[in-house]
Amino acid sequence: MSGMPDEGLAPPEHLFTWVDVDDHLASLALAGRWPDWLLAVDGWWDGIDVVVTPGTGVGQVERWFDEAFGAGSTSYQDDELVLRLDDPRASEIKGTPIMLTEASADDPSRRSTRPVLRDRHVTKELAEPLVRPEKAQFASDVQLVALHSFKGGVGRTVHAVAIADAIARSGGKVLLVDADLEAPGITWMHREQGAQLDFGYEDLLALLQGAEDGGSREAVEIAAAYLPNQRVVSHVNGGSLTVVPASRGTRLGPPRIEPVDLLIPGRSPYFLTEAIAELAAEVGADTVVIDLRAGASELSAPVLLDPRVQRIFVTTLSHQSIAGTHRMLRQLSRRAPAVHGTDPAASVIITQYRQDAHGDHAERVRAEFADALSALLRIPGEDATEKTDADGDDTEATDADVLSRPVLSPFREELLALPGAWDSVVRLLARCGLPEVLEPIVPVHTPVVLSTKPEDDAIDYDELRRQLMTTAKRLKFAEQDSFSSTSEFLVTEPLRHLLGDHRTEAPLVVVAGAKGAGKTFLHAKACVARSWDRFAERSGVDGVQLASAIVPVLESTNLDSQGLTPQQLRDEFAMANGSVGGAESGLEIRDRITRAKRDLDSDDELGWRDVWLRTLAAAAGVSDPDRDPQQLLTELGARSHAVFLIDGLEDLFQDLDDEKQKVALRVLLTDVLAWLRSLRGRPFGLVVFVRQDLVTLSVPQNSGQLLGRYARYALEWNREEALRLALWVAGHAGALPRPMPEAEIIALSADEVIKQLIPLWGWKMGTEKSKEARSHLWVPAALGDFNEQVQARDVVVFLAEAAEKSLHQSGTDRQPWTDRVLAPGAMRKALLECSQNKIGDIKQENPAVGGLLTRLQNVAPVVVPFDLEKVGLSTSDADFLVKSGVLDHGTGGLYFVAEIYRHALGFVSRRRAPVLRQQ
Secondary structure, three states, X not given: OOOOOOOOOOOOOOOOOHHHHHHHHHHHHHOOOOOOOEEEEEEEOOEEEEEEOOOOOHHHHHHHHHHHHOOOOEEEEOOEEEEXXXXXXOOOOEEEEEEEEEOEOOEOOOOOOOOOOOOOEEEHHHHOOOOOOOOOOOHHHOEEEEEEOOOOOOOHHHHHHHHHHHHHHOOOEEEEEEOOOOOOOHHHHHHHOOOOOOOOHHHHHHHHHOOOOOOOHHHHHHHHHHHHHHXXXXXXXXOEEEEEOOOXXXXXXXXXXXXXXXXXXXXXXXXXHHHHHHHHHHOOOOEEEEXXXXXXXXXXXXXXXXXXXXXXXXXXXXXXXXXXXXXXXXXXXXXXXXXXXXXXXXXXXEEOOOHHHHHHHHHHHHHHHHHHHHHHEEOEOOOHHHOOOOOOOOOHHHHHHHHOOOEEEOOOHHHHOOOOOHHHHHHHHHHOOHHHHHOOOOOOOOOOOOOOOOOOOOOOHHHHHHHHHHHXXXXXXXXXXXXXXXXXXXXOHXXXXXXXXXXXXXXXXXXXXXXXXXHHHHXXXXXXXXXXXXXXXXXXXXXXXXXXXXXXXXXXXXXXOOOOOHHHHHHHHHHHOOOOOOOOOHHHHHHHHHHHHHHOOOOOHHHHHHHHHHHHHHHOOOOOOOOOHHHHHHHHHHHOOEEEEEOOHHHHOOOOOOHHHHHHHHHHHXXXXXXHHHOOOOOEEEEEEEEHHHHHHHOOOOHHHHHHHOHHHOEOOOHHHHHHHHHHHHHHOOOOOOOOOHHHHHHOOHXXXXXXXXXXXOOEOEOOOOOOOEHHHHHHHHHOOOOOOOOHHHHHHHHHHHHHHHOOOOOOOOOOOOOOOOOHHHHHHHHHHHHHHHHHHHHHHOHHHHHHHHHHHHHOOOEEOEXXXXXXXXXXXXXXXXXXXXXXXXXXXXXXXXXXXHHHHOOEEOOOEOOOOOO
């Protein structure tokens, strides 16, 4: 060791006893700050036993102890090296002897550490993870789920009960263990229910400790004879829940036997968890939920330090609870990290807070815990700084994000006073919605999907993949061929609101959405319908009586019209209203706006209102430069009705640092709509399709109010809508084993959509029993930004690429996947193509964001999370990208980048680590 200890490991200010000495040496070991010659340390009340390599001299030990504990810490008393202790009463130096023992050649005192939070025997192996279990899975693939909290009273037991009940309701067979031996809660519920208490957790510990052969079989068989009497739930779907109380009696006090008492030589370090899993298998349970003792307790350590256990930590927003949970996560990440793909990921539940008062705080804490949880989930492989993303395989970060996302469980007043009996508690938890809150982390069984075909009729999955690939590739370019009357579209909730809210009165609305949300597509579909009522009819919205003609004013330059064109619609409306020369062309209309950008003053709002109203009149064929456009439109409205459509504003207004362009958009989105709304009889409607960021930039003071007014029509594809779109595309392509008509897909609940997607991409990104993320959570996380938005185009691109790559993918046993259309490996590789497509589109259509993304590409590779200095971004640049959903704040001034952008940027995840040592 050279140099002083790292920050936080400075020499201790006070040394009173050997305990302080032991603590500091353990901290140095955990930080990897021991020299090579120092093998082990045992602290005692009368001295410090130091085990060193042969040939190590006393002077070498003296110099290191002075360096580690501070200058002048050692001295000699009666020719014996001592470490000085603090005692203000003593006139002479008081010290504890440092006793050197040379390790023999065949016994270097490098014993494996035990799964405890504090081991009496301190070795340099504390800096390394514990030796991994010999077997990657528990007996019979039993899953252990353990809930822990740093402080009591945070709702840990309530959430343990909710999780256990949810698993049972999904068809699982659950063993619920009350392992809080000092303050049991589940035990009291079970007793209040009047249920049997024939066998408890303390009984299991006693039988295991006293086993003559050191094994677990005898204890398991005895327990299994009594536990069937303690079943509290039996569901019709086969699910069940059996309680193992902390003890049979009501005596209060410390436990006679603790879990650490089972850790004797000759036994597996994971003897306790393996015995519990063996017991579960013996009674037919597939899942064990364990409610652990709160705090840094050795009562919980043997369970928490087994990486095969799904560890769930419950915390409130109190500083002490948060800080303690963070410390526990850091300690576990050093001692017992989970290996991605092998072990279950840990989770955090943030509870007991009010959304109205603490919502922002909860989100910040959530982000901090997500970072800490990701550090606990190790990804085997090379160091991140040496890994490039060129092959598209670096998708484990997406899995880590999905698996490590903390759960928010807000305050519910009803839970302050829990009823006593089990059944009453479970009913209360259901009323409070806890099962829905916990859904992302509950290891429920794969939902049952109705049989798709007779068993003897084999499904040709390759043919389904080809059909999905062909249809999705065509839909990738939906904007270009959307003027084809035969092109398809999914009727979404915003569109149903837009049409249903304007059955008899013309719409005057702003339809905001991000790039790829479908604005241009819907604009084109409305044009193809030619009138508002026919647009509603084609969308399946009945009762719409407004027969106003559709008149496009501006259209996107990305539109490639074939057959019917926007100009034809303008000319038809103009000719029907007596215009001889027809309407102005799209080029003339664009030139009109371009001239106004050049000629008008930056604060000329009246001038811009005049420009926009003249533009509407010109599109309708009533342009007259010598007359007031308000009069022109008023006269036209007396004899004809129309719904004007405006799209493609981002093509004309690309520099919103220019005040003129901000004023132009602000007037259109506010003043023009207000003027049209003032016309008696509402002869004209106006639907403005616009990117949401243009609204925010052009109406900085009241953009929230403006967007809120039209929120019902915003094209925002959240997780549920993105999943429904994926199901619709697959169904439309005929790529589902069981055909599903569009009407059925639209009518499905969110849970049913998830269930019906299982034949498309499976329940998990691997086999059903794997520790991979669930597919319906992985896909939105991979394709979404940090505003929790998933663009429709990205979903379609993903399906097209994943279907094509699935034609060449194999399953885990090197045989083709025969239980789903999309192979997990193909889905992961498709993410790279989606990322490249996303950034390419952004660069074309949002130069402000695209320019910053180009700068980030030029500094790649960068390890995520990163600081701004590393990538050359200013704070204002970063804030802009945060608002755009590209970046998100981490802890310590670091930033994360959304997965849909990260891959094409060439950034890499730090969540890769060397393969952990095996036993």
